[in-house]
Amino acid sequence: MGKKITVGILFGGKSAEHEVSLQSAKNVTDAIDRSKYEPVQIKIDKDGSWSRPFNDLAVDVVFPILHGPFGEDGTVQGLLKLAEIPFVGAGVLASAAAMDKDVMKRLLREAGLPIGKFRSLLSGDKIPDYEELVSELGSPLFIKPANMGSSVGISKVCSKDEYQGALNEAFKYDCKIVIEEFIPGRELECSVLGSPHSVIEASVVGEIKPSHDFYSYDAKYIDDKGAELIIPAGIPAETSLRLREIAIEAFKTLCCEGLARVDFFLKEDGGIIVNEINTMPGFTRISMYPKLWEASGLSYTRLIDRLIELALGRFEKEKSLKTSV
Numbered sequence: 001m002g003k004k005i006t007v008g009i010l011f012g013g014k015s016a017e018h019e020v021s022l023q024s025a026k027n028v029t030d031a032i033d034r035s036k037y038e039p040v041q042i043k044i045d046k047d048g049s050w051s052r053p054f055n056d057l058a059v060d061v062v063f064p065i066l067h068g069p070f071g072e073d074g075t076v077q078g079l080l081k082l083a084e085i086p087f088v089g090a091g092v093l094a095s096a097a098a099m100d101k102d103v104m105k106r107l108l109r110e111a112g113l114p115i116g117k118f119r120s121l122l123s124g125d126k127i128p129d130y131e132e133l134v135s136e137l138g139s140p141l142f143i144k145p146a147n148m149g150s151s152v153g154i155s156k157v158c159s160k161d162e163y164q165g166a167l168n169e170a171f172k173y174d175c176k177i178v179i180e181e182f183i184p185g186r187e188l189e190c191s192v193l194g195s196p197h198s199v200i201e202a203s204v205v206g207e208i209k210p211s212h213d214f215y216s217y218d219a220k221y222i223d224d225k226g227a228e229l230i231i232p233a234g235i236p237a238e239t240s241l242r243l244r245e246i247a248i249e250a251f252k253t254l255c256c257e258g259l260a261r262v263d264f265f266l267k268e269d270g271g272i273i274v275n276e277i278n279t280m281p282g283f284t285r286i287s288m289y290p291k292l293w294e295a296s297g298l299s300y301t302r303l304i305d306r307l308i309e310l311a312l313g314r315f316e317k318e319k320s321l322k323t324s325v
Contacts, residue, residue, distance in 0.1 A: 015068030
């Protein structure tokens with residue numbers, strides 16, 4: 001048997017989603033095929049310090065299981081690209097664009113994909129009147145940091161009294177926030193796998209039924225009864241097919257590679273709205289991304305294998321490109 005591939009499992013990070021990353025990394029380390037790969041854990045602490053120096057990364061490929069800013073937003077991807085180290089997942093552009101909900105929505109809208117109404121707001125901007133926003137977006141409103149995941153810093157605002165507090169909460173996590181219309185409907189998710197250099201596939205569609213007011217951070221990670229995951233979702237076959245088609249189109253629009261999870265709202269009238277795209281979704285054994293692939297016939301261990309194969313394939317493809325005239 002040939003030499004094993006050394007996989008640097010990069011996890012932790014300065015993001016508010018640090019703890020989610022720890023669990024994802026543990027599960028990947030436990031499940032990776034040890035006959036092919038030698039996993040090496042590389043932790044980034046909350047203060048940004050690395051468990052081993054970056055210039056000492058003697059690995060063949062990196063699996064950056066980092067969620068949110070300082071990991072899923074193109075920063076680490078750029079570092080690895082400069083260091084000429086293959087890595088799993090989206091590149092710099094897709095990571096940055098998908099992380100920023102304002103930019104993501106603009107690109108999806110430009111591609112003609114269905115999104116909800118929204119406004120973006122920078123910390124130095126004049127704060128719009130609550131009544132103005134309700135007139136434009138309806139009530140209730142969702143206010144969230146532009147660059148954050150796992151429902152961190154999100155508030156559902158049903159009255160003027162809640163408005164300023166929700167703005168303050170969102171601005172704790174980012175200098176730009178998005179204010180979105182409330183879209184009544186079922187919360188559906190689809191996992192995407194592949195790259196422009198290979199086949200891009202979409203998984204079966206799953207549904208999330210939160211027991212909380214909405215799918216908050218607590219509902220996702222703290223309350224073990226915070227939501228019911230239904231896989232596959234009980235929806236008509238033609239709706240499932242359309243959702244999977246849109247998921248792949250969104251993946252392509254954002255220039256994603258490797259993996260992404262696309263989240264939707266399915267309205268009562270059958271209308272479909274793309275809510276967001278996650279380029280490094282939660283990757284624990286019970287996370288929606290791997291569970292959807294498992295239901296589609298791809299095991300957790302084989303999914304990890306496939307992502308590493310895609311990373312190495314992209315690296316070889318890019319290495320063959322000319323860098324000078």
